[in-house]
Amino acid sequence: MNRSVKEVYDVLIVGSGAAGLHAALSLDAGFSVLVLSKDAADVCNSAYAQGGVAAVLNPQEDNEELHFQDTMIAGGHRNDPAAVRVLVHEGPASVLELRELGVAFDTGRDGALDLTLEGGHSRRRIAHHEDQTGAEIVRGLLAALAGRPNISLAADTVLTRLEKDAGGFHALIEQGGAFATVNARFCILATGGIGRVFRYTTNSPVATGDGIVFAEKLGARIKGMNLVQFHPTALARGPEERFLISESVRGEGAKLLNSRGERFMQRYDGRGELAPRDVVSRCIMEEARRTGSNEFYLDITAEPADFVRGRFPAIYRKCMEYGIDMTKDRIPVYPCQHYLMGGIDVDLNARTTVDGLYAVGECSHTGVHGANRLASNSLLEALVFSRRAAADILAAGHAPAEVRPLTPAQGKPAPVELRETIQGMVQESFFVTANLEKARENLPRVEAIARQMEDGYADSRGLTELRSLAGVAALILKEVLSA
Ligand SMILES: Cc1cc2nc3c(=O)[nH]c(=O)nc-3n(C[C@H](O)[C@H](O)[C@H](O)COP(=O)(O)OP(=O)(O)OC[C@H]3O[C@@H](n4cnc5c(N)ncnc54)[C@H](O)[C@@H]3O)c2cc1C
Known part of the structure; x- marks a missing residue:
C-alpha cells in the first residue's frame, strides 16, 4: 500500500473525475482529504467528454431563464426545478473558476470564449477545448490538486467495502493486492456512471456503478435507475466501447441520414438534427423499423475541410483509424448507452439520505436532468454540486473518525466471466426502449448473480465490479418494470 495513505482523514472522496477532483479542491486546506481512483487518475468518463460544459457565459445573447427552459424541455419537465435553478445560476461561476484554475477553454480572436451549440440548446453556450474538453478539465484539476x-x-x-457506524465511515481499499482500512467522518461518492452494465456503451472502463451499490447497501435512497440516456450518434465501428461522435458535430452543421442517404429527422420533429438526444435516438429506431435497415450516417462534408479538422481533431483522428475521412465521407453512427440520469438521490447540497454521505457527479440523482440530460449539463452538474457538497462539509466542521479495521474476505477468485452474462441480459431488456418480457425474464437472473457474489469470494476489484454490475442491473430492471 502506498505509504502516503493514512488511517484517518476528514473526508474520503471516491472518484477522481470532474466531480471528485472539484469536490476535493473546494474543501478548505484545513481538511485532510483522500481521493481514490480505481484506475489511473485520468481514466474516467470526465476525461472522455468531448463537447464541453454548458453555462450562460454570453449574457448579451443568453440568460439563465433560457438555460433553465432548455434543460426542462430536454428533461421532459421531469426535472426538479429547484435543482435546475441552482445549476443554471451557479454554472457560469463554476466554468470561470475552472478557467482561473488553468483549464484552457477555446477562445476567439477577441479573447472571448468560443461558445458552441449542441442539441436542445437555444443559444450558443457550450465552453469547450477543441473536442477534448473533459481531458483538459481533468488535466487542469489534477494540476491544481498537486x-x-x-x-x-x-x-x-x-x-472494495464501505461501512458506517457512529464513529464514521470505514473503507476497505485495495492497491496492487494489498489491503488497508481508511476511516473518515465524511464520505463523498463520485464514482461516475454505469455504462459497463450494457454491452455497447460510450463509457470508460471504470463506469460500473460501484458507488450506487455501496450507497444502496448503506441504506441510501436510489432513484430513477431506468432514466438511462442513449446517445444517438456513437461511431458504429470498432469494439463494444463505442466512440462518441459529439453532438457538436451536428451543432456545427452535420446532417443525419438514413441508409438511403435521406435526411429524416424533420419528418419526426421540427427541431431536426438538433432535437434532444432521447428524441433523436427514438427517431433513429423508428426510422430503422421503417426502412428495415440499421445503417445511419452523419454527414458534415458540406463544411470546409480545414474547419472540420481543426474543430474536431480527436473525432477526425478516430474516424481515420477506420478509414473514414469525415471531411469527405459520411460517418456511420448508431445509438448507444451513454449516461445515467438517475442514481443516489441527493438534496441541493448533495447530501444522500445517509448522514455524512454525499454523492456528486454522474452517480448522483440531483434531479437536474429529468428524463433526459441536456447536452453538456453533466460536467456542469458535477462542478456545481461538488462545490455545494464541500461547502456543506465545511459548515459541519471537523470531527475525527474512529479507527475500525476491516478484514478482507478470503475465498475463490471472482467469476469475472459473469460480466458478459449480465451485460447481455441488460442490453436485451433495455435499449432505447424497454423490452418488458425480457426484463421480467432477466430480473430474477441478475438478482441471483448479485446474491451469489455476497459470499465465498475473495475481495478484489473484480469482485467489487461484479457485485456492482449485478446490483445496478437489478436496480435498472426493477425500475423498468415498475415504470
Ligand atoms: C464519451 C463521453 C462524452 C461525454 N461528453 C460530455 C460533454 O461533452 N459534456 C458533458 O457535460 N458531459 C459529457 N459526458 C458525460 C460526463 O463526462 C460525465 O457524466 C461526467 O464527467 C461524470 O463525472 P464524474 O466525476 O461523476 O465521473 P467519472 O469522471 O467517470 O469519474 C469516476 C471516478 O470514480 C472512480 N471510481 C469508481 N468506482 C471506484 C471504486 N470502487 N474505487 C475507487 N474509485 C472508483 C473512477 O476510478 C473515476 O476516477 C460524456 C461522457 C462520455 C462517456
Whole structure:
C-alpha cells in the first residue's frame, strides 16, 4: 500500500473525475482529504467528454431563464426545478473558476470564449477545448490538486467495502493486492456512471456503478435507475466501447441520414438534427423499423475541410483509424448507452439520505436532468454540486473518525466471466426502449448473480465490479418494470 495513505482523514472522496477532483479542491486546506481512483487518475468518463460544459457565459445573447427552459424541455419537465435553478445560476461561476484554475477553454480572436451549440440548446453556450474538453478539465484539476498538500490522491486503488457506524465511515481499499482500512467522518461518492452494465456503451472502463451499490447497501435512497440516456450518434465501428461522435458535430452543421442517404429527422420533429438526444435516438429506431435497415450516417462534408479538422481533431483522428475521412465521407453512427440520469438521490447540497454521505457527479440523482440530460449539463452538474457538497462539509466542521479495521474476505477468485452474462441480459431488456418480457425474464437472473457474489469470494476489484454490475442491473430492471 502506498505509504502516503493514512488511517484517518476528514473526508474520503471516491472518484477522481470532474466531480471528485472539484469536490476535493473546494474543501478548505484545513481538511485532510483522500481521493481514490480505481484506475489511473485520468481514466474516467470526465476525461472522455468531448463537447464541453454548458453555462450562460454570453449574457448579451443568453440568460439563465433560457438555460433553465432548455434543460426542462430536454428533461421532459421531469426535472426538479429547484435543482435546475441552482445549476443554471451557479454554472457560469463554476466554468470561470475552472478557467482561473488553468483549464484552457477555446477562445476567439477577441479573447472571448468560443461558445458552441449542441442539441436542445437555444443559444450558443457550450465552453469547450477543441473536442477534448473533459481531458483538459481533468488535466487542469489534477494540476491544481498537486499544489494542495491537504489532499492525497491514491490511484489504482479500489474501494472494495464501505461501512458506517457512529464513529464514521470505514473503507476497505485495495492497491496492487494489498489491503488497508481508511476511516473518515465524511464520505463523498463520485464514482461516475454505469455504462459497463450494457454491452455497447460510450463509457470508460471504470463506469460500473460501484458507488450506487455501496450507497444502496448503506441504506441510501436510489432513484430513477431506468432514466438511462442513449446517445444517438456513437461511431458504429470498432469494439463494444463505442466512440462518441459529439453532438457538436451536428451543432456545427452535420446532417443525419438514413441508409438511403435521406435526411429524416424533420419528418419526426421540427427541431431536426438538433432535437434532444432521447428524441433523436427514438427517431433513429423508428426510422430503422421503417426502412428495415440499421445503417445511419452523419454527414458534415458540406463544411470546409480545414474547419472540420481543426474543430474536431480527436473525432477526425478516430474516424481515420477506420478509414473514414469525415471531411469527405459520411460517418456511420448508431445509438448507444451513454449516461445515467438517475442514481443516489441527493438534496441541493448533495447530501444522500445517509448522514455524512454525499454523492456528486454522474452517480448522483440531483434531479437536474429529468428524463433526459441536456447536452453538456453533466460536467456542469458535477462542478456545481461538488462545490455545494464541500461547502456543506465545511459548515459541519471537523470531527475525527474512529479507527475500525476491516478484514478482507478470503475465498475463490471472482467469476469475472459473469460480466458478459449480465451485460447481455441488460442490453436485451433495455435499449432505447424497454423490452418488458425480457426484463421480467432477466430480473430474477441478475438478482441471483448479485446474491451469489455476497459470499465465498475473495475481495478484489473484480469482485467489487461484479457485485456492482449485478446490483445496478437489478436496480435498472426493477425500475423498468415498475415504470
Ligand atoms: C464519451 C463521453 C462524452 C461525454 N461528453 C460530455 C460533454 O461533452 N459534456 C458533458 O457535460 N458531459 C459529457 N459526458 C458525460 C460526463 O463526462 C460525465 O457524466 C461526467 O464527467 C461524470 O463525472 P464524474 O466525476 O461523476 O465521473 P467519472 O469522471 O467517470 O469519474 C469516476 C471516478 O470514480 C472512480 N471510481 C469508481 N468506482 C471506484 C471504486 N470502487 N474505487 C475507487 N474509485 C472508483 C473512477 O476510478 C473515476 O476516477 C460524456 C461522457 C462520455 C462517456
